[in-house]
Amino acid sequence: MKDEETCKKEIEDYAKIFDNRCDCCCRHIDELKPFGGPGDPLAGDFTGLPLVKVYRYDFPKSEIPSEYSDCLKKDGEIDEQRFIEKYGREMFDEITEFMSSFDIVSSYRLCRDCILLDREQFCKKSHESFMEFMNTKGIIAKWLILQKEILSK
Numbered sequence: 001m002k003d004e005e006t007c008k009k010e011i012e013d014y015a016k017i018f019d020n021r022c023d024c025c026c027r028h029i030d031e032l033k034p035f036g037g038p039g040d041p042l043a044g045d046f047t048g049l050p051l052v053k054v055y056r057y058d059f060p061k062s063e064i065p066s067e068y069s070d071c072l073k074k075d076g077e078i079d080e081q082r083f084i085e086k087y088g089r090e091m092f093d094e095i096t097e098f099m100s101s102f103d104i105v106s107s108y109r110l111c112r113d114c115i116l117l118d119r120e121q122f123c124k125k126s127h128e129s130f131m132e133f134m135n136t137k138g139i140i141a142k143w144l145i146l147q148k149e150i151l152s153k
């Protein structure tokens with residue numbers, strides 16, 4: 001059995017495979033066409049950069065529960081009274097808790113192909129690419145084994 005330090009070190013090393021990659025398509029900067037020049041999709045001068053930091057929603061809009069969208073007011077806020085009459089207080093509490101994490105944005109480093117994707121496209125592509133990348137590298141299995149070794153200490 002490896003000691004905790006060794007496991008932590010290995011996990012850190014594994015985390016490094018995400019360095020210098022697009023956070024959406026997982027391609028390495030060596031494979032990316034840098035920003036700038038003809039066809040540059042961005043306003044602002046990012047000439048020569050392979051990745052640009054932007055803020056994106058973590059979840060696609062399509063994951064918003066239909067009960068929630070069903071009871072929205074014109075200003076985009078939920079109509080609490082109407083929702084509770086229709087679906088009950090318990091569900092209202094659950095859904096507002098779920099939705100509170102829904103509008104969180106995180107910073108991502110994206111390549112010129114991914115930076116223009118809309119919220120739905122971005123969430124779909126980043127999820128698919130991530131799973132594919134992890135599977136190709138056999139990383140998920142390795143990662144889980146390392147975590148388990150640490151937890152078993």
Ligand SMILES: [Zn+2]
Binds near residue numbers: 022024025026110113
């Ligand atoms: Zn990309």
